[in-house]
Amino acid sequence: GNSVTQMEGPVTLSEEAFLTINCTYTATGYPSLFWYVQYPGEGLQLLLKATKADDKGSNKGFEATYRKETTSFHLEKGSVQVSDSAVYFCALSDLGRGGFQKLVFGTGTRLLVSP
Amino acid sequence: AAGVIQSPRHLIKEKRETATLKCYPIPRHDTVYWYQQGPGQDPQFLISFYEKMQSDKGSIPDRFSAQQFSDYHSELNMSSLELGDSALYFCATDVYEQFFGPGTRLTVL
Numbered sequence: 001g002n003s004v005t006q007m008e009g010p011v012t013l014s015e016e017a018f019l020t021i022n023c024t025y026t027a028t029g030y031p032s033l034f035w036y037v038q039y040p041g042e043g044l045q046l047l048l049k050a051t052k053a054d055d056k057g058s059n060k061g062f063e064a065t066y067r068k069e070t071t072s073f074h075l076e077k078g079s080v081q082v083s084d085s086a087v088y089f090c091a092l093s094d095l096g097r098g099g100f101q102k103l104v105f106g107t108g109t110r111l112l113v114s115p
Numbered sequence: 116a117a118g119v120i121q122s123p124r125h126l127i128k129e130k131r132e133t134a135t136l137k138c139y140p141i142p143r144h145d146t147v148y149w150y151q152q153g154p155g156q157d158p159q160f161l162i163s164f165y166e167k168m169q170s171d172k173g174s175i176p177d178r179f180s181a182q183q184f185s186d187y188h189s190e191l192n193m194s195s196l197e198l199g200d201s202a203l204y205f206c207a208t209d210v211y212e213q214f215f216g217p218g219t220r221l222t223v224l
Contacts, residue, residue, distance in 0.1 A: 034212075043205060043217040044158070089157060102148060102171055103213060105157040 002027040002094045006106035009087075013080055013113050021075040021109045023064075023090035031092040033057075033066050033073040034103070038087045047075075047088070085113045119208055119216035127222045128196050136191040136219045138206030146170070147189040148213060149181060152203040164189055196223045 007022040025033065035047040035057070048057030053068035062077045073090060090106040120139040128134050140147055146165045150158040160173035164183035175181075178196075183189045193200060201223045207213040 032212075036215075044207075044215040046212060046214070049212060101209070101213075102160040102163060102173065103150075103158070103207075104160070107157045 002031065002092060002104050004090050004092055004104055004106035006088075006090050006109050009108070009110035011109060011111050013111070015082055015113055015115055016079045017113075019075070019077040019080045019084075019111065021088055021090075021111070023073045023075065023106060025071050025073065025090075025092050027071075027092055027094075029095065030068075031094065032101075033064070034091045034093070035062070035064055035073070035075050036089040036091060036105075038089065038108070040086070044089065080111070080113045082113045082115055085111055087111070119206060119214055121204075121206055121216035121219050123219060124217065125220050125222075127224065129224055130196055130198060132196050132223075134193045134196060134221060136193070136204050136206075136221070138189045138191070138216060140187050140189070140206075140208035141214060144208035144214075145187055146209055147183055147187070148207045148209070149175075149189070149191050150205045150207065152205065152218075153199075154202070156202075158205060161191070193221075198223050 003026045032051045034049045036044045037047045048059040050057040050066035056065045064075045087108045087110045089108045091103045093101040094104045122137045148163040149161040152158040161175040163171045167183045178194050181191045203218045205218045207215045
């Protein structure tokens with residue numbers, strides 16, 4: 001079945017450092033790809049998405065490019081802030097029964113940013 | 116803008132008790148998905164509904180059941196609760212992307 005693999009955390013960075021969180025996927029067909037962020041004690045918030053190969057999703061300084069040739073969707077940010085500390089989940093849409101999409105998540109990567 | 120509403124936000128139950136979690140989707144969203152996120156785990160798909168009919172089923176235990184009502188809200192019913200059911204339960208609704216509710220944190224003692 002479809003699956004998502006993320007780099008293990010925690011990722012510990014100083015403020016203003018460059019961030020990369022690796023994500024690769026296995027899928028049949030052409031899924032959409034997503035990054036969700038989860039702050040402590042809160043729900044999942046969509047950070048960015050890409051629906052086809054070579055698409056770049058971006059939001060709040062975060063970027064990720066849908067790379068079909070390497071089956072990757074790495075998350076990057078040029079300068080992280082303390083407020084970016086959270087758990088980041090890579091996910092893909094998986095076509096279930098009846099043609100409806102469900103999400104398949106990676107295991108999540110905790111990001112800790114220190115001042 | 117209206118978001119997905121889940122209630123209750125926190126629930127504490129004893130083993131073997133039952134629990135009912137509710138999800139109110141964004142207005143005019145007719146699809147509901149339920150996910151379970153164990154401590155330190157990624158969310159796992161449980162079940163989904165479209166137009167009040169079950170559309171897909173994931174790793175949902177037989178002790179759990181769910182339904183979607185005429186106003187599109189959904190309820191997840193959990194019986195014979197076990198310690199391992201302690202988790203954060205999310206519902207999500209979508210048109211072209213899934214919007215998640217804040218989750219219900221269930222603790223089974």
